[in-house]
Amino acid sequence: MTFEIAFHDDARILEVVYPPRPSADDVAQYIERTRAMIDAIDGPWSCLVDQRKMTVLAPSLLVSLADLNAYARKKGMMRTARVVSGSVSEVQARRIAKAAVLALETFATREAALDWLRATPGG
Numbered sequence: 001m002t003f004e005i006a007f008h009d010d011a012r013i014l015e016v017v018y019p020p021r022p023s024a025d026d027v028a029q030y031i032e033r034t035r036a037m038i039d040a041i042d043g044p045w046s047c048l049v050d051q052r053k054m055t056v057l058a059p060s061l062l063v064s065l066a067d068l069n070a071y072a073r074k075k076g077m078m079r080t081a082r083v084v085s086g087s088v089s090e091v092q093a094r095r096i097a098k099a100a101v102l103a104l105e106t107f108a109t110r111e112a113a114l115d116w117l118r119a120t121p122g123g
Helices: 024-040 059-074 086-100 110-119
Strands: 004-008 013-017 045-050 077-083
Touching (some): 004 024, 045 110, 059 077, 077 110
């Protein structure tokens, strides 16, 4: 299973669903696909990351994901919302956000995250 990625034009939200155990190859493909999508976005946008299924992320992959988040910020990402369930996915979300120097907004449901992104100016 790999990352699921979609861009919601109407809300200007890039949505990503993490797989349970992303491999180095999964992350490399995800970064390539996501950079291409980011490059096609004109203007500000937001990101919703659903990490509820993810149970393990190798520490070596953290740097690559942090670099992608830094790239996204340079390319117009205004804010990000992460959907987590339980302490494991929240710890993973915090590690990624810390490495990318991102503010962390976490939510228990996709709907709550989307509502927050839609209600916040610039998204």
